[in-house]
Amino acid sequence: MxxxxxxxxxxxxxxxxxxxxxxxxxxxxxxxxxxxxxxxxxxxxxxxxxCVDEFQELGFELTLNFKADLSDQVIDSFIDQFLDDAIAGNGLDYVGGEDYGLVCLAKRGSVSEEQRSAVEAWLKGRDELEGYEISPLLDVWYPGNPINQA
Incomplete structure (x- = not known):
């Protein structure tokens, strides 16, 4: 059948x-x-x-808290200096706005801990900020994924 x-x-x-x-x-x-x-x-x-496994790309999130009494000109000047000195000066790119964004490598690859520390050191010396938060390194394509240990 x-x-x-x-x-x-x-x-x-x-x-x-x-x-x-x-x-x-x-x-x-x-x-x-x-x-x-x-x-x-x-x-x-x-x-x-x-961009997974051995090709995972790392970056970090950044939150900036400006002082309340700053003019728009001062904030714009700060952002220009930040992008030129802290970001482009370290081979990085920034995606975001004035107060929050994601920092990643300007070419294919991952941000190193040294580059992250250089951005943090640049921000520490700035009078325009009340404070800032820098996240640990994270997967920029899949933020929920754990970081692969090389």
Missing amino acids: GAPIMPHGCVFARDQDGLSGVETARVPRVITYEESYMATNRSRRLRKKL
């Missing part, structure tokens, strides 16, 4: 107990983004493209 043909071309396979399930050879399987992302046997090319 052959396998019964069901609507839409699905074929049910029979085993000793009767129907065991749908044969998926004729029905294409839909792969979700989460399933493709979670695959662990990726090629080197794909790992590099996704």
Whole structure:
């Protein structure tokens, strides 16, 4: 006795107990983004493209708290100096606004702990700030992922 043909071309396979399930050879399987992302046997090319495993890129978040009595000109001047001296001067890029942003490497790769410390040292000597917060290094593409230890 052959396998019964069901609507839409699905074929049910029979085993000793009767129907065991749908044969998926004729029905294409839909792969979700989460399933493709979670695959662990990726090629080197794909790992590099996704910035995972040995190609993980690290950066840090930065929150700036300016003094309340500063004019817009002073804040703009501070931001210009910050971007020129602390960020570009250390080979970094800054993505964000006046008070919050993400610091990453200007080219492909990770921010080093020395670069992070250099930005922090530059901020320590500034009179325009009431305070600031610098996060530990984190994965800039997937912030929830742990940092790979090299």
